Amino acid sequence: MKHNRIRPALVGLFALLAVVLPFLTGNIYYLHVATVIGVYWVLIATLNLLVGFTGQLSVGHVGLLAIGAYAFCLLAGGQGWNPFLALLSGGAICAGIGLLLGLPSLRLPGFYFAMATLAFGLIVSELALAEQWLTNGSVGMPAPSFPTPFDTPRGFYWLVLGIAGLVTWMTANVARFMWGRAMVALRDSTVAASSVAVPIYRTKLIVFVFSGFTAGIAGGLYATSQTYITPDAFIVNLGIYFFVAIIIGGRGVIIGPFIGAAVLAAIPELVGPLAKYGTFFYGLILLIVVLVLPGGFGELITTLAARLRRDRQSATSIEPDLPGLRDVIRGQT
Amino acid sequence: MSGALEARTVIRRFGGLLAVDGVSLELRPGEIHGLIGPNGSGKTTLLNLISGYYTVDEGSIVLAGQDVTGHSVRDRALSGVARTFQTPKLVLSLPVLDNAMLGGWRSVRSGFLETAIAAPRPKREEAEIRARAVDILRGVGLGQVMDKRADLLEHTAQRFLEIARALTSRPKFVLLDEPAGGLTGTEIQHLADIIGVMRDGGIGVLLVEHHTDFVFRICDRVTALNLGRVIAHGSATAVRNDPEVIRVYLGA
Numbered sequence: 275m276k277h278n279r280i281r282p283a284l285v286g287l288f289a290l291l292a293v294v295l296p297f298l299t300g301n302i303y304y305l306h307v308a309t310v311i312g313v314y315w316v317l318i319a320t321l322n323l324l325v326g327f328t329g330q331l332s333v334g335h336v337g338l339l340a341i342g343a344y345a346f347c348l349l350a351g352g353q354g355w356n357p358f359l360a361l362l363s364g365g366a367i368c369a370g371i372g373l374l375l376g377l378p379s380l381r382l383p384g385f386y387f388a389m390a391t392l393a394f395g396l397i398v399s400e401l402a403l404a405e406q407w408l409t410n411g412s413v414g415m416p417a418p419s420f421p422t423p424f425d426t427p428r429g430f431y432w433l434v435l436g437i438a439g440l441v442t443w444m445t446a447n448v449a450r451f452m453w454g455r456a457m458v459a460l461r462d463s464t465v466a467a468s469s470v471a472v473p474i475y476r477t478k479l480i481v482f483v484f485s486g487f488t489a490g491i492a493g494g495l496y497a498t499s500q501t502y503i504t505p506d507a508f509i510v511n512l513g514i515y516f517f518v519a520i521i522i523g524g525r526g527v528i529i530g531p532f533i534g535a536a537v538l539a540a541i542p543e544l545v546g547p548l549a550k551y552g553t554f555f556y557g558l559i560l561l562i563v564v565l566v567l568p569g570g571f572g573e574l575i576t577t578l579a580a581r582l583r584r585d586r587q588s589a590t591s592i593e594p595d596l597p598g599l600r601d602v603i604r605g606q607t
Numbered sequence: 608m609s610g611a612l613e614a615r616t617v618i619r620r621f622g623g624l625l626a627v628d629g630v631s632l633e634l635r636p637g638e639i640h641g642l643i644g645p646n647g648s649g650k651t652t653l654l655n656l657i658s659g660y661y662t663v664d665e666g667s668i669v670l671a672g673q674d675v676t677g678h679s680v681r682d683r684a685l686s687g688v689a690r691t692f693q694t695p696k697l698v699l700s701l702p703v704l705d706n707a708m709l710g711g712w713r714s715v716r717s718g719f720l721e722t723a724i725a726a727p728r729p730k731r732e733e734a735e736i737r738a739r740a741v742d743i744l745r746g747v748g749l750g751q752v753m754d755k756r757a758d759l760l761e762h763t764a765q766r767f768l769e770i771a772r773a774l775t776s777r778p779k780f781v782l783l784d785e786p787a788g789g790l791t792g793t794e795i796q797h798l799a800d801i802i803g804v805m806r807d808g809g810i811g812v813l814l815v816e817h818h819t820d821f822v823f824r825i826c827d828r829v830t831a832l833n834l835g836r837v838i839a840h841g842s843a844t845a846v847r848n849d850p851e852v853i854r855v856y857l858g859a
Contacts (some may be wrong), residue, residue: 283734444723451729452736453716453722455705459698469658470709471684480719525615540807592748592767594797596804599746602739603808 292435296428305427309499311539312434317492318519318535319438319445319528321486325517326525327449328481329461331384334391335489336513338368342493343417343503344402344409350418350494357420357498365490367575370485373479380478395510402505409428414504417497424509434495446528457481515556523570530572610671611635612688612780612811617656617666619649628835631668634780634811639802641822641843642815644832645856650815651693653832654782657813658690659683671779686711687779691769691786699758704737706757706768707744710775711736713831740775747771747801762789770801778812787818799825819857823847831856 291298296305317339324330342364350360379390402409409415419425424433449455459493460467460474467474497503519534541552566572612634619627634640634657642650655661657668659680667676670686675774678686689710697706712734717729744753748766752760760768766786773781783802787795795818802825803811816822822829823843830840831852839849846852 445833447725447729448719448723451722451725451733452708452712453719453729455701455709456712457651458701459709462698462700463696465660465692466698466709468680469684469690469692469696470772471681471682471713472709482717484723592764592794592797592802594748595746595750596800598742599801599804600807602742602746603804603810 284353289439292439293432296431297580301579302427302462305431306499309427309431309434310496311536312431312438313492313495313499314516314535314539315438315532316434316441316495316521317485317489317518318531319441320481320488320521321516322523322525322528322531323445323448323457324478324481324485325520326477326523326527326531327454327457328459328478329384329525330380330478330482331517332391332482332485333388333394333513333517334393334398334510335485335516336510337395338372338486338489338509339493339496339512340398340402340505341371342368342490343497343508344493346416346494346497347415347417347503348408351416356549357418357494360418361491361494364494365487368490368493369483369487372483372489376479376482376486379476380482386433392510395513399505399508399510402508409505412505414502416502417500419498419501430498434499437491437495441491442528449528453477511553516559518556521570522559524576525569525570526573527570527572527576528572530575533571611669612657612671612813613669614653614657615667617653617663617668619652619656619661619664620746625835630694630832630835630837631666632657632830632837632840634813636779636807636811637809638827639806639812639825641826641829641846642813642832643817643819643822643829643846643852643856644838647834648832649785649817649835652833652835654690654784654813654815658688658782664852684776687713687777689776689778689780690771690782691766691773691784693784693788695762695765695769697765697768697772699756701757702753703749703755703757703760703768704740704744704753706738707740707749707753707771707775710772711740713776736775739777740771741772743771744768746804747774748797763778763791763794766790767798767801774805780813781805782813782815784815785817786814787816787821795821819847831849 280381295308299305317335318594321332321335324332345364345471346360347369349355350357379387382390403411420430420433449581456472456477460477464474500507515538519538520531521584523531537556541556563570612631614630616629616631617627618629630653644650652661656663659678663676667674675683715732717732722729744750747770749764749767749771752764757768786798790798799821802812814822814826826843828841829843829846830848831838833855838851839846
């Protein structure tokens with residue numbers, strides 16, 4: 275890779291900006307929006323591993339977000355657990371549910387898997403409304419906040435930022451090592467993937483469970499960011515928006531869906547008459563991306579970077595280095 | 608024979624058609640074994656049976672004395688059986704080097720979480736597989752295009768990349784499905800040289816191919832199929848001069 279120096283510089287700059295953001299804006303409201311972007315990102319970053327890299331089209335992650343949120347509120351609020359323990363437990367519960375959901379559904383071909391996750395999202399949404407003994411039904415329940423120093427808007431923002439940074443780092447690691455190649459291989463060609471011994475079903479399952487875990491964590495953080503949760507917050511549309519964020523961002527690019535996450539979080543917060551057109555804008559962006567930039571913004575960036583590096587198709591003359599090849603092959607035993 | 612990859616009287620039906628009808632074939636380590644025959648004679652079907660993409664209806668597939676008939680494609684790849692495809696099956700959205708590195712998956716022991724936290728083992732494996740893939744790519748002549756996306760490669764380069772991917776997996780056996788298809792004379796010579804190096808390195812190469820000159824020139828042994836049955840097998844010279852092979856395939 276030739277852009278070795280540019281990328282870390284950009285990542286560092288972005289991280290620095292994110293860290294000092296509370297000092298740049300005195301507006302608590304903007305900070306809240308930034309926090310929600312971070313919360314969504316915790317879910318979307320790993321959903322991107324599942325949808326963008328592995329090619330498994332889950333539109334039901336809102337169900338996991340909801341379970342994570344309710345688990346956090348019930349454990350940290352009702353049961354009085356330490357919020358951090360409750361947050362991790364919510365993640366673990368969602369990982370377990372991801373496993374149970376993935377075991378049968380990841381054997382299905384793509385479209386049917388998408389339908390299974392949609393059904394899951396619908397079921398969770400209905401259960402949150404109907405099971406009043408657990409969820410208070412449409413009344414909802416308050417979400418506990420985290421202990422000091424994370425109980426202020428700034429403190430909570432930094433907590434979310436830290437978790438989001440950790441999740442980003444983990445997904446980037448998965449993507450850049452052999453597991454990432456295996457995921458893209460099984461997405462693009464199961465025949466090629468199986469010929470090099472990639473465990474197709476197991477890989478899908480592990481990625482799904484991992485994305486379930488962070489969706490549960492995102493749920494707990496989401497609850498705290500909203501201070502109060504009701505079933506309306508977890509309508510199935512939100513799951514589709516998460517999915518759309520990845521389409522907008524571009525599959526197979528780690529940071530791409532961040533644009534989608536940012537737009538998604540900003541929309542309901544738009545002030546004035548524009549607010550009711552929020553979903554309209556989201557749909558419009560999706561339409562433009564699908565029609566004009568099928569690879570999403572992420573691919574646009576990749577293409578521009580490649581253009582800068584002057585990659586182009588050129589005739590290759592293949593000149594084998596036989597002595598070299600002999601050495602490598604002989605060296606294997 | 609110990610160490611060989613064998614098909615033992617395998618039968619495969621597609622509906623009422625007997626695509627492979629009791630074929631036995633033995634691929635030894637360190638030999639180039641040609642598999643020839645007219646279109647529809649069952650060559651590619653046999654290759655798919657040996658690599659596990661199709662299941663056999665009767666008979667067995669044996670690897671180094673062990674019955675692997677029920678093993679999946681993945682299990683056979685893990686045991687050291689690599690292959691290429693008639694139409695190259697590459698991950699077109701990934702660079703050439705990454706495609707070759709995929710062959711290294713066979714030796715990956717790192718788990719998902721270990722990789723997520725960038726523990727020492729995945730880093731070490733990554734470096735080893737990368738180094739090997741780079742050496743192999745240079746060896747087959749793709750050293751100049753390692754950073755290119757695979758979909759930017761021409762047809763010949765894609766074929767060589769599939770071979771590089773197979774070799775990165777440190778295979779015991781490589782099954783090549785019409786590797787010379789669409790190649791120029793010079794390129795076929797390069798291919799022959801590469802296959803020769805593979806043989807010398809102890810790899811058993813099964814070569815399914817229509818370029819019969821090429822097959823008879825480089826193969827140690829040849830098996831000829833017609834209508835799903837073996838009509839001749841033995842040394843290249845013996846098969847080339849076999850009257851039945853001449854009658855149904857080579858022509859006078």
